[in-house]
Amino acid sequence: xxxxxxxxxxxxxxxxxxxxxxxxxxxxxxxxxxxxxxxxxxxxxxxxxxxxxxxxxxxxxxxxxxxxxxxxxxxxxxxxxxxxxxxxxxxxxxxxxxxxxxxxxxxxxxxxxxxxxxxxxxxxxxxxxxxxxxxxxxxxxxxxxxxxxxxxxxxxxxxxxxxxxxxxxxxxxxxxxxxxxxxxxxxxxxxxxxxxxxxxxxxxxxxxxxxxxxxxxxxxxxxxxxxxxxxxxxxxxxxxxxxxxxxxxxxxxxxxxxxxxxxxxxxxxxxxxxxxxxxxxxxxxxxxxxxxxxxxxxxxxxxxxxxxxxxxxxxxxxxxxxxxxxxxxxxxxxxxxxxxxxxxxxxxxxxxxxxxxxxxxxxxxxxxxxxxxxxxxxxxxxxxxxxxxxxxxxxxxxxxx
Ligand SMILES: *Cc1c(COP(=O)(O)O)cnc(C)c1O
Numbered sequence: 001x002x003x004x005x006x007x008x009x010x011x012x013x014x015x016x017x018x019x020x021x022x023x024x025x026x027x028x029x030x031x032x033x034x035x036x037x038x039x040x041x042x043x044x045x046x047x048x049x050x051x052x053x054x055x056x057x058x059x060x061x062x063x064x065x066x067x068x069x070x071x072x073x074x075x076x077x078x079x080x081x082x083x084x085x086x087x088x089x090x091x092x093x094x095x096x097x098x099x100x101x102x103x104x105x106x107x108x109x110x111x112x113x114x115x116x117x118x119x120x121x122x123x124x125x126x127x128x129x130x131x132x133x134x135x136x137x138x139x140x141x142x143x144x145x146x147x148x149x150x151x152x153x154x155x156x157x158x159x160x161x162x163x164x165x166x167x168x169x170x171x172x173x174x175x176x177x178x179x180x181x182x183x184x185x186x187x188x189x190x191x192x193x194x195x196x197x198x199x200x201x202x203x204x205x206x207x208x209x210x211x212x213x214x215x216x217x218x219x220x221x222x223x224x225x226x227x228x229x230x231x232x233x234x235x236x237x238x239x240x241x242x243x244x245x246x247x248x249x250x251x252x253x254x255x256x257x258x259x260x261x262x263x264x265x266x267x268x269x270x271x272x273x274x275x276x277x278x279x280x281x282x283x284x285x286x287x288x289x290x291x292x293x294x295x296x297x298x299x300x301x302x303x304x305x306x307x308x309x310x311x312x313x314x315x316x317x318x319x320x321x322x323x324x325x326x327x328x329x330x331x332x333x334x335x336x337x338x339x340x341x342x343x344x345x346x347x348x349x350x351x352x353x354x355x356x357x358x359x360x361x362x363x364x365x366x367x368x369x370x371x372x373x374x375x376x377x378x379x380x381x382x383x384x385x386x387x388x389x390x391x392x393x394x395x396x397x398x399x400x401x
Pocket of ligand 1: 029030091092093094095122124125166168169170195196197198218220229
């Protein structure tokens with residue numbers, strides 16, 4: 001836990017029981033608990049000014065519109081975008097990446113254009129590009145890794161158009177060298193998409209300083225609601241891109257013959273959005289703004305977890321790809337199947353992730369079929385790590401390993 005005052009660590013899910021044990025939640029890379037601010041903000045919308053936005057000429061609708069648009073402005077400051085119009089609300093990182101793939105793809109990509117991704121991608125930054133490639137005839141290229149898992153120079157071809165990379169792997173907590181890669185891309189006028197879903201909970205992201213063209217993240221990984229996410233895009237690009245979805249709230253004028261689309265950001269927000277979710281997301285940003293991010297080396301709880309896991313025979317996976325940068329520890333334990341580990345830990349009230357972690361191509365590279373993943377949030381304590389280690393001792397006892 002960082003220096004945040006205890007009273008700010010107000011998460012109703014903390015202290016809950018599961019299977020007659022204190023719930024020890026160690027799956028924060030999957031989703032985080034919602035802060036009480038978030039729940040309260042959503043409750044207020046639902047109970048005090050529940051109305052649609054951008055439509056009604058009456059008080060509660062105007063208030064809902066104001067609150068919703070204020071979150072856009074918060075997000076703008078949060079990632080240091082130039083303008084509110086560069087912030088699009090989506091359903092999450094997945095929604096944002098699909099939007100970019102289809103909209104950017106249909107607007108700009110041609111046969112044989114290259115789209116480059118890294119080995120560390122989440123499935124949501126692989127599959128949309130595969131579909132665009134099969135529809136348009138583009139080529140999906142994977143940044144090759146050297147024997148020591150480094151990449152000095154990306155071998156972009158003449159028709160390289162897009163570099164779509166994750167900042168940090170959700171499976172192994174390792175970072176891609178994004179600054180270096182962005183520089184290489186910019187030298188060739190290649191557009192850059194950053195998947196910041198695992199970066200935003202732990203680092204200040206500044207889109208102007210990074211000079212990325214797009215950046216995506218999710219609300220539920222920063223203590224906010226599920227089903228809300230952000231697409232940041234440079235205004236010039238978003239302005240020229242065709243809409244992804246169409247319908248209400250994204251038009252200026254519609255006849256049966258043709259439609260004139262609304263200006264940004266409405267052009268990319270067709271239909272009634274997740275209004276309460278967006279308002280709750282604003283409260284989550286208020287909370288994250290109060291967190292003093294600390295380098296992983298100074299995160300004593302993470303370091304303790306890592307040490308103790310190794311002591312007990314766990315093999316931390318993925319460090320050949322670089323140093324772990326966020327509190328994510330994926331491991332194998334002798335030849336016990338991760339699903340068995342997670343199932344037995346659950347009996348003790350301990351929640352961890354097990355499986356392919358939405359990163360099957362990376363797991364293939366690592367030569368493991370499945371992993372057990374422990375990932376920490378702001379509220380995890382020393383005690384949680386003790387429970388985890390006791391839990392793993394119990395797993396070994398049950399399975400007689
Ligand atoms: C969680 C995650 C996603 C997908 O986010 P959703 O909120 O499920 O849409 C994409 N990329 C990374 C790196 C993630 O961790």
